Amino acid sequence: MALSGTIAASGLPKAPSAARVDWVDYAKGICIVMVVMMHSVLGVEIAAGQTGFMHVAVAFAKPFRMPDFFLISGLFLPLVIDRDWRTYLDRKVVHFAYFYVVWVTIQFGFKAPAFAAETSWREAGLLYLESFVEPFGTLWFIYLLPIFFVITKLTRRVPPLAIWLIAAALETARISTGWTAIDESCARFVYFYSGYLFAPYVFALSDRARNHPALALAALAAWALLNAGLVARGASEWKIVSLALGFAGACAIITMGTLLARAQWLNFFRFCGEHSIVIYLAFFLPMAATRTLLLRTGVIPDIGTVSLTVTIVGVIGSLAIWYVALRVNARFLFERPQTFWIAPKKAGPVLQAAE
Numbered sequence: 001m002a003l004s005g006t007i008a009a010s011g012l013p014k015a016p017s018a019a020r021v022d023w024v025d026y027a028k029g030i031c032i033v034m035v036v037m038m039h040s041v042l043g044v045e046i047a048a049g050q051t052g053f054m055h056v057a058v059a060f061a062k063p064f065r066m067p068d069f070f071l072i073s074g075l076f077l078p079l080v081i082d083r084d085w086r087t088y089l090d091r092k093v094v095h096f097a098y099f100y101v102v103w104v105t106i107q108f109g110f111k112a113p114a115f116a117a118e119t120s121w122r123e124a125g126l127l128y129l130e131s132f133v134e135p136f137g138t139l140w141f142i143y144l145l146p147i148f149f150v151i152t153k154l155t156r157r158v159p160p161l162a163i164w165l166i167a168a169a170l171e172t173a174r175i176s177t178g179w180t181a182i183d184e185s186c187a188r189f190v191y192f193y194s195g196y197l198f199a200p201y202v203f204a205l206s207d208r209a210r211n212h213p214a215l216a217l218a219a220l221a222a223w224a225l226l227n228a229g230l231v232a233r234g235a236s237e238w239k240i241v242s243l244a245l246g247f248a249g250a251c252a253i254i255t256m257g258t259l260l261a262r263a264q265w266l267n268f269f270r271f272c273g274e275h276s277i278v279i280y281l282a283f284f285l286p287m288a289a290t291r292t293l294l295l296r297t298g299v300i301p302d303i304g305t306v307s308l309t310v311t312i313v314g315v316i317g318s319l320a321i322w323y324v325a326l327r328v329n330a331r332f333l334f335e336r337p338q339t340f341w342i343a344p345k346k347a348g349p350v351l352q353a354a355e
Contacts, residue, residue: 064249
């Protein structure tokens with residue numbers, strides 16, 4: 001059963017066995033749907049050469065979509081950062097590395113024939129090897145997470161404020177080397193580290209939203225207007241402004257998740273949050289197939305409707321793949337086999353950070 005409130009903000013004490021934090025699942029669910037929406041909409045629009053009504057939703061979510069995901073990813077790190085290095089590396093590096101290797105191979109397998117047709121099979125093979133240096137396709141998020149986990153543990157003796165200021169400066173500097181691992185690390189680490197550093201304040205924000213829903217709704221309305229206005233004017237891309245909007249949007253999604261959890265509405269988002277890793281890993285398959293089918297057949301003429309349909313199929317289709325994998329004993333696609341553990345698996349609380 002998920003906790004009805006939060007893990008207490010002060011000190012983040014250990015949760016009961018198998019406990020989950022309800023609003024975190026809602027927030028993650030909203031974020032993963034927005035990630036699928038972004039890839040689906042932009043993919044359709046690039047292929048079709050035109051935009052639709054869903055483009056507005058993607059633009060609105062851009063300032064906060066990934067900042068919130070990274071912030072939540074660092075939220076439970078205070079509970080586990082003191083683990084010995086072997087256990088820490090197993091849970092925070094090998095865990096994500098396993099899924100990256102499995103799914104980059106699957107993704108590349110679908111795309112390799114097209115790559116080989118354009119160049120050669122030798123070049124396609126080299127491109128596959130390159131994917132372990134340059135994150136491939138949609139998988140860059142789980143490529144970066146292990147790096148962030150290791151950096152945070154290695155710098156524990158450095159004054160946290162200094163780390164945060166450097167991370168904020170890197171986001172503002174707009175580093176552009178052409179290497180995704182470097183560029184996205186510079187742009188996103190500040191949010192991950194903020195989740196780790198300011199976790200008690202994040203839980204306190206959720207508690208206030210839960211206790212004062214009317215005020216929380218008013219704050220959400222004000223944020224939505226401000227975010228939409230800045231996006232429409234192009235100001236959301238400005239230095240400093242983008243950083244502020246990233247944090248404001250993350251707070252908004254946290255508040256939204258808390259209110260949905262309080263009312264027990266839209267449980268589909270909660271389910272998506274509980275299985276966010278499943279959706280993230282597998283959505284590209286149904287997304288790409290549906291996009292190709294709809295654009296080639298023209299059965300839906302409106303590009304916005306096509307984009308929305310591809311988004312829905314991407315989310316539901318990934319969950320269907322997961323369900324089928326469980327039924328046909330292909331759990332290795334979404335569950336790391338014992339063979340690939342470097343530290344003993346121990347019974348304990350099931351927290352969203354472990355995903």
